[in-house]
Amino acid sequence: MAPSATASESLSPSTTLDTTENNLQPFFVLHRARSRKSEKKPTGTWKTRRRIDLSPSLPKNGENLDAEKAEAWDDCRHVSIRMEAFDDVWSKIKSTIKDVLRDINTNVFNEIHHWVRESFNMITSFATPTFPEATGSFPIVTDAASKQLFTGLVLTKNMEFVDDLLTFEELGSYLRSQGCHVANLSSMEFSVKNGIGGCLRSLLRQFLMVTLDAADVSILATWYREQGSCNNPVVIIIEDMERCSGSVLSDFILMLSEWVLKIPVVLIMGVATTLDAPKSILQSNALHHLCPCKFILGTPPERMDAVVEAVLVKQCSGFGISHKVAVFMRNYFVSQDGTITSFIRALKIVCAQHFFMEPLSFMLCFLLGDDNLMLQGEKYGLSPEMMLKHALNLPSYQSYGRNKIAKQHGETLVNGLAELKKLQCQWSIVILCLYEAGKCDKVTLLDLFCEALDPESFKSRAPDNGGGLENDSGVSSSDCYNHQQYHTTPNSGFICQAVKKLRDLPAVQLRKLLKGWEKYTMNVPQIHDKVKKLLSEVKFEDGKSLGQDLSTISKRHASRKHLKIEDSKAVNEKAAKLLESMVRNYMQPLECVPFHEIVCFKNVNALQTALIGDPRRRIQVDLLDVRNIIRCSCCISSSNTLLPSMHDSSIMYTLAQEHGDLINLHDWYQSFKSIVICLSNKGKHGSNYSPSLKKRKATTEPAKPSEASIQYPIVTELQITGLLRMPSKRRPDYVQRVAFGL
Amino acid sequence: MDINDGEEEDFEFSRNYFLAKELAGSGKKSTRKISDINVVDEQELRAAAANIELKHEKEINSLVNSYKSLYPKWVFELRCGFGLLMYGFGSKKVLIEDFASTALTEYSVVVINGYLQSINLKQVVIALAEIWWEELKTKRRTSSGVSSKFQQPFNSQSMDDLLAFLHESDVEENDSFVCIVVHNIDGPGLRDSESQQYLARLASCSHIRIVASIDNVNAPLLWDKKMVHTQFNWFWYHVPTFAPYNVEGIFFPLILAHSSTAQSAKTAAIVLQSLTPNAQSVFKILAEYQLSHPDEEGMPVDALYTTARERFLVSSQVTLNSHLTEFKDHELVKTRRHSDGQDCLHIPLAADALEKLLSEINQ
Numbered sequence A: 001m002a003p004s005a006t007a008s009e010s011l012s013p014s015t016t017l018d019t020t021e022n023n024l025q026p027f028f029v030l031h032r033a034r035s036r037k038s039e040k041k042p043t044g045t046w047k048t049r050r051r052i053d054l055s056p057s058l059p060k061n062g063e064n065l066d067a068e069k070a071e072a073w074d075d076c077r078h079v080s081i082r083m084e085a086f087d088d089v090w091s092k093i094k095s096t097i098k099d100v101l102r103d104i105n106t107n108v109f110n111e112i113h114h115w116v117r118e119s120f121n122m123i124t125s126f127a128t129p130t131f132p133e134a135t136g137s138f139p140i141v142t143d144a145a146s147k148q149l150f151t152g153l154v155l156t157k158n159m160e161f162v163d164d165l166l167t168f169e170e171l172g173s174y175l176r177s178q179g180c181h182v183a184n185l186s187s188m189e190f191s192v193k194n195g196i197g198g199c200l201r202s203l204l205r206q207f208l209m210v211t212l213d214a215a216d217v218s219i220l221a222t223w224y225r226e227q228g229s230c231n232n233p234v235v236i237i238i239e240d241m242e243r244c245s246g247s248v249l250s251d252f253i254l255m256l257s258e259w260v261l262k263i264p265v266v267l268i269m270g271v272a273t274t275l276d277a278p279k280s281i282l283q284s285n286a287l288h289h290l291c292p293c294k295f296i297l298g299t300p301p302e303r304m305d306a307v308v309e310a311v312l313v314k315q316c317s318g319f320g321i322s323h324k325v326a327v328f329m330r331n332y333f334v335s336q337d338g339t340i341t342s343f344i345r346a347l348k349i350v351c352a353q354h355f356f357m358e359p360l361s362f363m364l365c366f367l368l369g370d371d372n373l374m375l376q377g378e379k380y381g382l383s384p385e386m387m388l389k390h391a392l393n394l395p396s397y398q399s400y401g402r403n404k405i406a407k408q409h410g411e412t413l414v415n416g417l418a419e420l421k422k423l424q425c426q427w428s429i430v431i432l433c434l435y436e437a438g439k440c441d442k443v444t445l446l447d448l449f450c451e452a453l454d455p456e457s458f459k460s461r462a463p464d465n466g467g468g469l470e471n472d473s474g475v476s477s478s479d480c481y482n483h484q485q486y487h488t489t490p491n492s493g494f495i496c497q498a499v500k501k502l503r504d505l506p507a508v509q510l511r512k513l514l515k516g517w518e519k520y521t522m523n524v525p526q527i528h529d530k531v532k533k534l535l536s537e538v539k540f541e542d543g544k545s546l547g548q549d550l551s552t553i554s555k556r557h558a559s560r561k562h563l564k565i566e567d568s569k570a571v572n573e574k575a576a577k578l579l580e581s582m583v584r585n586y587m588q589p590l591e592c593v594p595f596h597e598i599v600c601f602k603n604v605n606a607l608q609t610a611l612i613g614d615p616r617r618r619i620q621v622d623l624l625d626v627r628n629i630i631r632c633s634c635c636i637s638s639s640n641t642l643l644p645s646m647h648d649s650s651i652m653y654t655l656a657q658e659h660g661d662l663i664n665l666h667d668w669y670q671s672f673k674s675i676v677i678c679l680s681n682k683g684k685h686g687s688n689y690s691p692s693l694k695k696r697k698a699t700t701e702p703a704k705p706s707e708a709s710i711q712y713p714i715v716t717e718l719q720i721t722g723l724l725r726m727p728s729k730r731r732p733d734y735v736q737r738v739a740f741g742l
Numbered sequence B: 001m002d003i004n005d006g007e008e009e010d011f012e013f014s015r016n017y018f019l020a021k022e023l024a025g026s027g028k029k030s031t032r033k034i035s036d037i038n039v040v041d042e043q044e045l046r047a048a049a050a051n052i053e054l055k056h057e058k059e060i061n062s063l064v065n066s067y068k069s070l071y072p073k074w075v076f077e078l079r080c081g082f083g084l085l086m087y088g089f090g091s092k093k094v095l096i097e098d099f100a101s102t103a104l105t106e107y108s109v110v111v112i113n114g115y116l117q118s119i120n121l122k123q124v125v126i127a128l129a130e131i132w133w134e135e136l137k138t139k140r141r142t143s144s145g146v147s148s149k150f151q152q153p154f155n156s157q158s159m160d161d162l163l164a165f166l167h168e169s170d171v172e173e174n175d176s177f178v179c180i181v182v183h184n185i186d187g188p189g190l191r192d193s194e195s196q197q198y199l200a201r202l203a204s205c206s207h208i209r210i211v212a213s214i215d216n217v218n219a220p221l222l223w224d225k226k227m228v229h230t231q232f233n234w235f236w237y238h239v240p241t242f243a244p245y246n247v248e249g250i251f252f253p254l255i256l257a258h259s260s261t262a263q264s265a266k267t268a269a270i271v272l273q274s275l276t277p278n279a280q281s282v283f284k285i286l287a288e289y290q291l292s293h294p295d296e297e298g299m300p301v302d303a304l305y306t307t308a309r310e311r312f313l314v315s316s317q318v319t320l321n322s323h324l325t326e327f328k329d330h331e332l333v334k335t336r337r338h339s340d341g342q343d344c345l346h347i348p349l350a351a352d353a354l355e356k357l358l359s360e361i362n363q
Helices: A017-023 A037-052 A058-063 A065-072 A076-126 A131-135 A161-177 A195-208 A217-226 A246-259 A277-281 A300-313 A323-336 A340-357 A359-368 A373-379 A384-392 A395-401 A410-441 A445-452 A455-461 A494-503 A507-523 A525-541 A550-559 A561-586 A604-611 A615-624 A626-630 A648-656 A665-684 A707-711 A713-721 B008-026 B042-051 B057-079 B093-103 B121-142 B159-167 B193-203 B225-232 B260-273 B277-292 B301-310 B317-329 B351-362
Strands: A027-031 A149-155 A181-185 A234-238 A265-271 A290-296 A662-664 A734-737 B083-087 B109-113 B178-183 B208-213 B234-238 B334-337 B343-346
Touching (some): A027 B121, A076 A149, A076 A161, A076 A290, A076 A359, A161 A234, A161 A265, A161 A340, A161 B225, A195 A246, A246 A265, A300 A410, A323 A445, A323 A604, A340 A359, A340 A604, A340 B057, A340 B225, A359 A384, A384 A410, A410 A561, A445 A494, A525 A561, A604 B234, A615 A626, A615 A648, A615 A713, A648 A665, A662 A665, B057 B083, B057 B093, B057 B208, B057 B234, B093 B109, B121 B159, B121 B193, B159 B193, B193 B208, B277 B301, B277 B317, B277 B351, B301 B317
Parallel strands (some): A149 A265, A149 A290, A181 A234, A234 A265, B083 B208, B083 B234, B109 B178
Antiparallel strands (some): A662 A734, B334 B343
């Protein structure tokens, strides 16, 4: 291991001798961490000093404000404040997501635990080995019935196993908390290469905390007897059964079934496809040892809605995203990736970028509490003037806020943020009410959420615009994000759909729905009262039928249809009108609120480039469009012709575009050469060159680039990018193009 | 450099469309050979590579320097727990190492040169564990004397133990990690799925952050969703530099210099020059025969023996056989069964390569 290399001060492609040596090491230590003690000290003292002489130093701060301003926000101190804020916010979001996903599975987990206990009792009822029997290094031989292996097949209903990793981890810790001995295995352990030893080693690692080269199941049996109480089952969770090697898994099952009396194992396997999966993967002799039981997890859209509700609608952290970002994330989920994991990752990217880019984003942390914001900023060494100046320059304040809030002092920001918080709260209540109504029509919260964020449709809905919901165009604002437009046509947005659904809801459901609304609107008296009033009307109307089930109600409805129908319609209409007015008056999207930049991330392009790298396209664009990227004066002038001054690989690749999938190396090289040599020649004669260049000796003319220097760049760089396949034995004179079109 | 090397037939289907289109458009395919180019010797090429003057050096430098403004952002994102993945045309080696040595001074940095042919990841992980161990020691000396259950030496520990050590979560301070820089994480030495799995597990350790670069357009195919979303946790950056792939390209066979004719004739010449003059002359007989009888299967052994004996090159069948064994061992000569049942000797080189070879050993 080499000692640390010196840090180069300026960037240049040339390499020093020291680094060339390192270049040929498989790995080396670039440098060791510099002790951070020395750096931390000043920050610490700085903080305390600032806290002590807080008020007297204020005016002084204002003087050199302008000079400071430019770099102030990039100061590492400020960045670290925002870093802390990010940590706070993200850990809040993360734990919320975890809780939500766990809650969704609570019932299934309980069910599984119940079944595990039952299975364990069954196993112990077959036979209980005596101690010497149990510690012997061979299985107990009994009848076939006692060789049954209880297997829980957990249907994940999701081909993307990555979303279920967390679920199985949670399941493991849940069962562990109930006293079971749990080990989680993944398909990685069931590879043909490692064989059954791989799974055993992993089991021993997890149960015994040791790594043994000679893994043997008898060690596990001895451990089970010796670890004290034998009243708890051993649960082995295999996360993704379909991805395991069938033969290894079969062997594993056979082995466990032999030993099941000594080690009371219960198997739990995640199944992504159907219940038939074990049949197609396992060998038949293993299959008939299984005693399966089925469990079903929530579907991805269900989980998605739960996550959206907790994180983005109820805003556990106060952090929000803009309409465009939301639509992008929705489209990415629906049509590209389909995993909640990637949605969460996108959210994290968004969050990180927001905290890096927005200087005042640290205020998010205080937005949830009732602290005086300005004072908090002060504690971190930010002058109120600076914060205020930045805040008042935010475009949202410039466009929305200025006419409403005339005075520009510290209060503005504090009030503005309080207002923002209030509006956000109302906004989320309306969405939840809409969701409650739309649920019966299978409207997903994610769709509603995206639509509700759209500032355009909010503006068109606004009372002074005269537009109601009916002529609301949904989320079809024209500049909406790229690939896929919302599949909505005017008048058929999800909000409209939810309201429409409300109109033909049966009375019982309507009552249930209003009950839900009552709960949601608890904190907004204006709406709450209306909901209550409506609820009392429904109650009055349906007074006698309380406690009856749906079927009798519908029968009753059928018999008294003609009498009742108009009344109930009237209530439905009222509810719909209420919802419409809620949408109109209280559902103000985040982007229409002053100061929203502080809490809201809007840069959809930044998210897209960070989330989805597109090397296949981008690298080709780099090559074809090099002059725009390096912006050199000599090449940019001519638009389409190839110039010798251009980057070699770029010339090569542009030339390659003229060929089919096979490129004749000879032709390609000649055309490249003719372009490159053109350079020196034009200077001398200005005449065009014939393609039969190779007869001339390049070395005789010193101005010309040597043959070697022309030949070297050819292809090597394109090979590295993987855009070409090397000549094969069958086609020694051709390279193959790999990419066609961008 | 292709990740999905192999079944050419598989590609044929999708390519038919393009082929047809191409042929319809441009008439017949060119059949000119690579050997028509006056190919420069490989060593000369490599030597020339070092002296090629960089086009637009100024612009490229300023492009690379413009990325410096992103350094604080990159550090921020690393600290947030992301891995940085740099892509775009041009060598990113200098850029990333500059970033690491200027902006990541607070953290230890280990560089893996993925463009090399063989990399022992276990050694890397051991080195990382040692670094982390030392950092923990200095940290704990200042705070409390908590002892880790993981003990040195790391050399004897399994990969699982080492990764568990790097993932240990009971360290007070969250914002401390060792950074690994992987140049060409899609490089030849790391391209197998096992290495990628180890890298992914390494990247997901709580005390490891990763900064990597890719150059191959198909690199994302190396990773499944688990690796991308939960382990590497990539934050993509498009940072084309257009800097030459000087180091990365060292181990790539040069298409021109490596073209079969030149290469095989050259290797054959090297082998022949190590043999005795008599053996060389025997080979020459064989080569000349093959050149003058291009349509035949090869030279019958008897005929070769007669000719060689006439020229006083061999005295008996035994000496000839010993020469032939030598040739066969070096794959200079192959035996073919003639249609009339006779054994024939044949040099597995194309006519032009053979001529080149003859001229070389005649010098």
